[in-house]
Amino acid sequence: MSALPEPIISVNHVSKRYQLGKIGMTSFRDEIQRWWERRRSARNGTKPTDFWALRDVSFDVAHGEVVGLIGRNGAGKSTMLKLLSRITEPSSGEIHLRGRVASLLEVGTGFHPELSGRENIFLNGAVLGMTKAEIHRKFDEIVEFSEIGKFIDTPVKRYSSGMYVRLAFAVAAHLEPEILIIDEVLSVGDVAFQRKCLGKVQDISRHSNRTVLFVSHNMNAIETICSSCVWLRGGQLVAQGKNVREIVRNYIADQSQRREPMWTNSGKSWHNDWFQLHRVYVTDSRGALLTHPARNDEPVTVVIEGEVLKSDPSLQIGYALYNGDGDVLYWSTNLDQPEAEWVQLERGPCRLTSTIPARFVNEGEYRLDLLLRLYRRAWICEPGGRSPNIHFEIRGGLSESPCWIERRPGCVAPILPWDVRTGVEAFA
Template sequence: MSDTVIQVENLGKKYIIGQQQESSYSYKALRDVLADSAKSLGRRLRHPGKPFVSSNQEEFWALKELSFEIKQGEVVGIIGRNGAGKSTLLKILSRITEPTTGRIRLRGRVASLLEVGTGFHPELTGRENIFLNGAILGMSRVEINRKFDKIVEFAEIAKFLDTPVKRYSSGMYVRLAFAVAAHLEPEILVIDEVLAVGDVAFQKKCLGKIENIARREQRTVLFVSHQMAAIKSLCSRVIVLDSGQLKIDNSPQAGINFYLKNLETVVNRQAISALRRTGTGALKLIDFWVEDSSSESIGTVVSGSDITLKFSYYRNTIAPLNKVVLGFSLHTSLGDILSIVYSDYMGVSFSNLSTKGEISCQIKDLNLSKGRYYVGVRILVNQVEADWPRGYVGFIDVEDGNFYAEGRTPHSGIGPILIRGKWQATDTSKPQKLLTKNDS
């Protein structure tokens, strides 16, 4: 018997996107409804069997011609930019929505964790929702009773077990939902990013459980996440989606590299102004670049060199701006934070800034190893958030340099941070003389 548990063939999902043309206050009279109905009937008679899309609507293919197979016991990561079709794929696999074209074949019971609180009734208690969710997953009451204590222990909600879940925080929702889905022994477990809601300790606990489910119990896991480190450590394969199409199905490292390369192209093209941002808007970032020690704009920097990060801003208010603080963060290609630096860490803040200007941060003797590092920015005015672009405003490409001043290139796999130290060897083979009162 084949060990294939998920088979996807030419899968496609189409949505019709409507564009509102009339004013929100407009209305249709009866004659308009009758006229529209007559037009629709005429089109159907002229083009029988062909669906009609009006001029103020357009087709959007969330998935298109998608085909792949997944074997029993595989942990498959599904990655891609927002809108790539990841969640749509999981909803089809979970039988929440039907595909427009193609078909899927599933062998075994599927447990899904797609959104916080999916499958829970807000008026029921945590205890009641365990039985409800278990029943939805196809478990008998005897099976649920057998696993009940383990579910409660894992979710860490014993104190609130008989409280309606509508009073739960999002983290409590996720803990209970994951505990139910993971402990009721589905053949296929589908997880879509929801673990990002929980705290760090619970995330580690969940990742450990996923690893146990896949490796020891030989169950299949589909894992959608933007945390590349988790994808790399957990998954045996990675599928990359872009605009609803499969771009690569390969090893985790190959898949992550492909995704990051595509992401770099997008980041490079994307203007800072296009990023979603929060804050008062009193002072806004409009550009970011890197300069060398000669104040020349550069695309690549060298380890051990002196560089300056330049942040161009625009002032949107005539009110006085006091205690302006700019902070930036450095991230690895996997999304891990290397450092977060604010100007007031060094006791520096700015006042009376002009309408347009630049804030710079000089970094001497750059101690980053070869690689690409992404930059995030946040601006505070008098301890109130003024601008926070939610995404990377750019990146810094670093090449190997003479950081150790000996002409030596560091060994591979050293990590992102370069450290100099003063080295010394001490001879401990000879007995040390002990001081006495007479010696002092």
């Protein structure tokens, strides 16, 4: 039985400690000053303040994987990238890299403003580890990717920020290491260029069989291109594995502001003769209370519970949905069907549910106002006023297509069927 191949990246119990307020200078004078401060701190009974940017982190990356590294600002992502790039050393633990490493931690590092785009391609390529022969061989491909061929002999100090970023990423994207570390490249440039960058990252992994460690706050991009995921929080490993969607779901839930997904009529307010309201809430696709953001590709269910005090065919119960800007998206009630299909609300306990289908509303925060009235006779709870309301959030799941790595324009984001015919069948 053949042994499993060794991982191309092994991070074993790695920790990184910094001392707050200390700068890593190494002159003799600085060392004397530090020694004296340590003596004075010991005499006063105080201790230097330590900050652990990473604490006992372990994970492996297999050859050819695209690994998403996620976490909020300050989670330890940048420190981990610096360790993997050998910019700094861990305080404890070991990192094994079985291949050449190229790091794209800051787009455009090594550019000189007085030099032309052509000259900066050779300069930046050399800074990133490419040989002169490699740069000559890939020069036309780099210029074509950057889409700034007309300005290639213009000094880059005259470039717009978008042109600068295009050229810088074009150079970095044509490196050929075994391990490529990329930090937030999809946060630069316009949307079309971001998609192009995403496609290039996918191409690097799929066709060049190189390993990519990809850091981004764009969770749709992480889901689209990554085959596994590592989640850091407060310098510690929270989760890792190939179930990227589940890790991203939990990360988004952990980061989101939790707004109340349930309204309970604890004070027995909204008193009327027809319907005593008890609770209004929303659940996810598994029937659990929606305390976390839901995905666009999963349904959300609205639940209204109460007691019918007096049966009346005109009793109308429903809700109005508003987006984060306060614009009403739609109203929905139990009397939306033809009159012949109405269900008579008899006296006693009553539970009404209505499902907001998957692939319907867009990413964003939503407010749901209760609607309760006798149709064309009297309002009990009118949306947009003091009506009971709850909040929920939609994040991710916009499409399986790499064309949508960020929020779609508009209020809704459905995936509609398309019939595509080509050739002789196009007009048949």
